[in-house]
Amino acid sequence: MDIAVGYARAQTPTAYGLVFVFAIETVGVSFMLAPYPVAHxxxxxxxxxTVFLVLGLHAAAVTRPHVVGPGELRVRRGARLDLRIPLERIASAxxxxxxxxxxxxxxxVLDVAIASxxxxxxxLTQPVTAVSLLGRRTEVHTVRCHADEPQTAVAAIKRLLPMDS
Structure with missing residues (x-):
């Protein structure tokens, strides 16, 4: 059974803060440019x-969590990263x-930081290939990522690791 591991909680205040600021800016600029219809x-x-882009980026982080499954660990960052790590390649978590x-x-080392x-x-016991959104390939032997509840995530990963790890 797959276990979803959320990571978006740390960026939620920043995302909604940006949406609020951009919405206020939209209204202000709309009033300032009212006499100029094309510019308006x-x-x-x-x-x-911009408002919808920020909402979409946050929605991608919420709806695409990391996943711990019987055969692999999927480390994600919205729609920009989906790294599949076979459990047999994990030395420790x-x-x-x-x-x-x-x-x-x-x-x-691949740092998948959320909110810095x-x-x-x-x-990892063997490197895996991380592919960026634009197709750049990188061999990684250590992956650092964020989880809303990291101790629970680590326990879920360790439960699925082979006994000799």
């Missing part, structure tokens, strides 16, 4: 697109709260 229409479309620097990355934090570290 262009900015209205762009502002509404542990709770490990980190705040990775987005400007520095380690070779072979990761809370689970998964060490």
């Amino acid at each position: 229409l262009v900015m209205l479309v762009l502002d509404l697109y 542990r709770y490990d709260l980190r705040f990775p620097d987005a400007n520095k990355s380690e070779d072979g 934090q990761t809370s689970i570290t998964i060490a």
